[in-house]
Amino acid sequence: MVKQIKLPYAYSELEPVIDTETMKLHYDKHHAGYTAKTTATLKELKISGEDPKVIFANASKNKSVQNNGGGWWNHNFFFESLSKPDSVKISASFKKLIESNFGSYENFVQEFSNAAATQFGSGWAWLGKKSDGSLEIYSTRNQDNSYMNINKISSTPILCLDVWEHAYYLQYNNRRPDYIKNYFRVINWDLVEKRYH
Numbered sequence: 001m002v003k004q005i006k007l008p009y010a011y012s013e014l015e016p017v018i019d020t021e022t023m024k025l026h027y028d029k030h031h032a033g034y035t036a037k038t039t040a041t042l043k044e045l046k047i048s049g050e051d052p053k054v055i056f057a058n059a060s061k062n063k064s065v066q067n068n069g070g071g072w073w074n075h076n077f078f079f080e081s082l083s084k085p086d087s088v089k090i091s092a093s094f095k096k097l098i099e100s101n102f103g104s105y106e107n108f109v110q111e112f113s114n115a116a117a118t119q120f121g122s123g124w125a126w127l128g129k130k131s132d133g134s135l136e137i138y139s140t141r142n143q144d145n146s147y148m149n150i151n152k153i154s155s156t157p158i159l160c161l162d163v164w165e166h167a168y169y170l171q172y173n174n175r176r177p178d179y180i181k182n183y184f185r186v187i188n189w190d191l192v193e194k195r196y197h
Helices: 020-045 063-080 092-102 105-117 176-183 189-196
Strands: 123-129 135-141 156-162
Touching (some): 063 156, 092 105, 092 135, 092 189, 105 123, 105 135, 123 189, 156 189
Antiparallel strands (some): 123 135, 123 156
């Protein structure tokens, strides 16, 4: 049985960036549904544990693993990455790492925002750590992630943004760029840096 993470904040504590109603719908309905379906699928496949390298090694052979499993794991990763608006600042050392990879923090924001804004339809924007310690930005479609054998992405994810409509439409309607812009206020940079190391 896979677990749906316990949110490290109340539904209302991400406002005004993400409203309470969106959080309830996103976590209680969408994420809970992915978690339940993933549990059933992995039980059927006799896969135990929550290691994404194991679960998604053969994602191309099972649509439920790819779609529901990806939805479960990606959402756990996403929700865990959030914090109260403007409460967790990026450290000087990690900002320096960002600058060394993207030229400036502003360039990083622009590139990440572009990956999120130009993902056609549903999907995710990611920041990943490559084997040499450098960083890369990429996007994936639907519920795909870098652990799935359908992708040729070798970096380990350390940050992601959900750009499915259910993540923002109640509050932002079709204004995905506004949602993306505000997202940088709720990143838990302490956790991102911990994932990197």
